[in-house]
Amino acid sequence: MEARGVIVKETSQYQNLKGYCFVSCQTVYTILSSFLSDGEKRIVAAHELGHIVLHHNELKMAPMLDDKLYNMVDDTEYQANLFTADLLISDQDVAELAQNEDLDYFSFCSALQATPELMSFKLYSLIHRGQNYNMPLDLNSRFLAK
Numbered sequence: 001m002e003a004r005g006v007i008v009k010e011t012s013q014y015q016n017l018k019g020y021c022f023v024s025c026q027t028v029y030t031i032l033s034s035f036l037s038d039g040e041k042r043i044v045a046a047h048e049l050g051h052i053v054l055h056h057n058e059l060k061m062a063p064m065l066d067d068k069l070y071n072m073v074d075d076t077e078y079q080a081n082l083f084t085a086d087l088l089i090s091d092q093d094v095a096e097l098a099q100n101e102d103l104d105y106f107s108f109c110s111a112l113q114a115t116p117e118l119m120s121f122k123l124y125s126l127i128h129r130g131q132n133y134n135m136p137l138d139l140n141s142r143f144l145a146k
Contacts (some may be wrong), residue, residue, distance in 0.1 A: 001052075006028045006029070008045065012033075015035060020030060022059060030049070032048075042088070043084060053083065055079075058076065081138070085119070095131075117137070
């Protein structure tokens with residue numbers, strides 16, 4: 001984020017809002033909830049970076065608020081979710097770990113420091129790029145809405 005000139009801040013002002021990003025005076029800001037765990041902050045920050053990279057023009061009109069991640073209804077959220085999975089989980093790491101037949105899905109996710117829901121987006125991305133993987137979980141649009 002810093003390489004793109006994005007200023008990242010935390011706030012305890014919102015309990016249900018995971019994060020958001022906006023542009024003010026040609027500066028891009030990402031705000032993360034201080035109530036999130038470090039792992040959730042990493043995912044939300046990557047998700048907001050997805051909005052910054054993919055939807056920069058929309059940010060100029062209004063902040064992109066994320067109270068729910070893994071939303072499959074809204075195209076911008078879907079695209080940011082795929083961006084997040086591809087940014088945080090390497091194709092090569094998935095391919096190498098997939099060779100280990102002793103791992104169940106949840107151990108596989110844990111070994112890659114990914115939630116099962118985030119891994120579902122990664123596998124979906126890999127499958128749509130021609131890789132041969134099974135999707136043990138459906139894409140969950142309500143994962144971080146809890």
